[in-house]
Amino acid sequence: MTDWEAVIGLEVHCQLLTKSKIFSGAATAYGAEPNTQADGVTLGFPGVLPVLNGEALRMAVTFGLAVGAQVAERCVFARKHYFYPDLPKGYQISQYELPIVAKGTLDIELDDGHGGVTHKTIGITRAHMEEDAGKSLHENYSGATGIDLNRAGTPLIEIVSEPDIRSAAEAVAYLKKLHQLVVYLGICDGNMQEGSFRCDANVSVRRKGEAKFGTRTETKNVNSFRFVEKAIEYEIERQIEVIEGGGRIIQETRLFNPDTGETKSMRVKEDANDYRYFPDPDLLPVVCSADYIERIRELLPELPDTKKVRFQKNYGLAAYDAGVLTGSRELADYYEEVVKLSGADAKLCANWVITDLLGALNKLGKEKYVDSGFVTIPASMLAGLLKRIADKTISGKIAKEVFEAMIAGEGDADAIIKAKGLVQITDESAIISAIDKVMAASPGQLAEYRSGKDKLFGFFVGQVMKATQGKANPDAVNRLLKEKLAG
Amino acid sequence: MHTLSLKELSDGLKARRFSSRELTRHYLDRIGAHDRALNSYITVTAERALAQADAADARLAAGEAGALTGIPLAQKDIFCTAGVRTSCGSKMLDKFVAPYDATIVRKLDGAGMVMLGKANMDEFAMGSSNETSFYGPVKNPWDLERVPGGSSGGSVAAVAAGLAPVATATDTGGSIRQPAALTNLTGIKPTYGRVSRYGMIAFASSLDQAGVVARSAQDAALVLQAMSGFDPLDSTSVERPVDDYSGALGKSLKGLRIGLPKEYFAEGLDPGARACIEAAVKVYEGLGASVREVSLPNAPLSVPTYYVVAPAEASSNLARFDGVRYGHRAEGVHTLEELYKRSRGEGFGAEVQRRIMIGTYVLSHGYYDAYYLKAQKVRRLIYDDFRRAFGEVDLVLGPTAQSVAFKLGDKTDDPVAMYLNDIYTIAANLAGIPAMSLPCGFHQGLPVGMQLMGNFFDEARMLNAAHQYQQATDFHRQWPKGFE
């Protein structure tokens, strides 16, 4: 294995988040009854014609700008021909010679194996617009295959990477980064189970130091980050084994089986590479003026990398924390909202969002923690809690208790603090009175302390906090206790 | 009634001299009496027609009628008509009923026109003699042993024989003009993009254009006006106002510059046809036009260019006919490949299969550059020729076909000979310019047509030139014997 190097390129199909299809006004919603979102254009009926969805184009351009690519001033749709029942027209409208996006890059972060990170830039060869195919259903149709064309015509961008990737781990890092980006941009919902973000992996191996690429295989159907990793690892090992065993790699398409973790050869289509591409005569060249591109550029959201750097700088966060908080646009916005509304220390806010909020929501099994649809704890609510820490109404410890109650749906911080009587005791006389009682009740410990057993200080703090149900201001307790114990 | 012009029919309807129902009934009766001999209709929609006629009569009575309200027509069976079979002349679509209307069907219905039925045509509009139709050949009313031309053979036969006052048609390489010439009609193919292609079953998308066959330029102008205009459902439709075609028909031709392309008068043109066209040129000079020779040096390459571009696009457009969602499906198939191959093999006729194979071949790996790309470059040369010519002249005039109608079966075994029928018409499709054919005499008792070609969107000028000629001549008023 150590003599070998893998060369990997990924092709990612990313469904664009439009309401209607790329070339018709049929809906694109997931999960509808079969063929209820298939209009004449989707079904490839005779005489009907495609008209390009402007939003699909805008999203493709948005992607191109986000990866620093060239957005083509003029791009062309081409027909890619093959016969398959989920492809209603006998051709897929795609782009061939003149794609909308070319020559971009994506920076990925990799574990350096020593607790740090290294950076690597992966080239993006191109991204082109095309229409999705329908689905073949192999169950329940009395020995036949059923065809559902609801998905056909859904806009896609196919993002093709350069063969810059050298390991399964890099592939996963690239994919995760790409996934984060398209979701950030609001051009894809990123739902891998539903097939909104799909990946094919081109893998070859060569002996280290060799300049020429080996023969590659294309593995399809790898639709989770974990499967991508497994499929690529399997394929690398398989190829090395074949070559070391004196065999040679056949350029072919392979299918990943998630149950076995293996890839296997798909039936070879002998005419697979004669797609007879030619410019679609039903569609005209797509022209993106400099103005149009500029307008889209102005609307680009702050991208994850930029945001991360800003969080580190503006909020004084560690790289790791900034990375977590900028993991999604929603979470980043949530965090900034909390900081703004609470007026509390930014690092304290970060700790609360990362450790407490995400921890709690993970426990609740809510993957999309701050999705606007089911905000368990809106930013204003968490900010309300942090505000009470900042103004010393409650201690950090009590805050955890309030937070638990908040998760349980008992209301906002102030209501919980009031209902449970958790307001911090800052009144010194009350604290002194508690200290007096504790000292009176523990004469043995007091004597030991005074004879030099300093460690017992903690014991007294604990007793005082217990006597005040944890509500006493810890700073005041410390200070006053020291005075009193000294006698 | 069937000898009246559309204007006269409209006047008659508005004056209540006859009702749309009576007029429609009259045409349905004529179809019943004559179409067995001609085979110009694939489907006659009598009930639907009478219902439309009644609706038109109501509009007429209410004083809400337009210029075409209540006037019957035949629709070429390439236009989708909701609820009525659209066969495209093919076994593949013998049972196909589209759940939508073509845009032009919607427009003409909206104008109050009455659809008598769906006109016969070459299968998928591939043919120049109407002999490739699954529904049998159409006969030329001028000589029942001869072809009416194609692919719009049913449209022209119906209008020429008075089985419809006017008909829609389509033209990919001459399918309006050549049959119009062979049946003594006026047929116009407008500028590419002028009429919506939505709902018109595609043959070659970058060449296909819908138009009209009529008995005069005046009739054609009326119907073309109603068909034309921007359609958001067709990406190749042009957003540009439509000129007033009928309003342009009164202008004098003084100062009109007519170009005669020398390549169109070279070898191959029948002397009888040439004589008719030369006489027509004299008529134009008499009307005040100036005539000069122009050159379209790449015109001789239009047939080979066309037979790369059109089959390539056709092979792709016809890939959707696979027996899965609609159309002919072979019985007793066990594998997917068998389903495709047998459904397509059985559903398509020989000419369609030839063109699909040629198209598949010229697009396939290793041949694309030599054929398809080369043809697209030559296409530009042909286009540039016209650009140059229209810098010098307003209209180009030449023959529509090499000769008069030929006999049924004469060319069916020789595809290349058949293809050369369109030698004068194809260039206009490749360039995208408007062109029309109009009657200019008879040779051996059969009609001869001349062709006018105009600059982009210059239909109005072209129609007026045709109209002025028809004011000075009466060829277009001649009727085939037995159909008067």
Next chain:
Amino acid sequence: MSLSPEQVKQVAHLARLSLPPEKVGPYATQLSNILQMVDQLSGASTDQVPPMAHPLEMVQRLRADAVSEENRREAFQAIAPAVENGVYLVPRVIE
């Protein structure tokens, strides 16, 4: 350029057309004749000539992203050769 019977079979396969054996020969002849006619193109000088895909110098128009088509499955499937529970049926595809 002429097409051999073998090439005709290949092209027919690519185009998914069943071709009875007795038709291969005649098709080979006819298609070869057509290609010979087409070969006139090779004589044209087209250096520096940009290919022309379309007669009009227009650009693609954009449609607003709105759902304009309702569910018309019944109408579309009324003419389908084989459907079951709303899906189109084809002979079993083995993957």
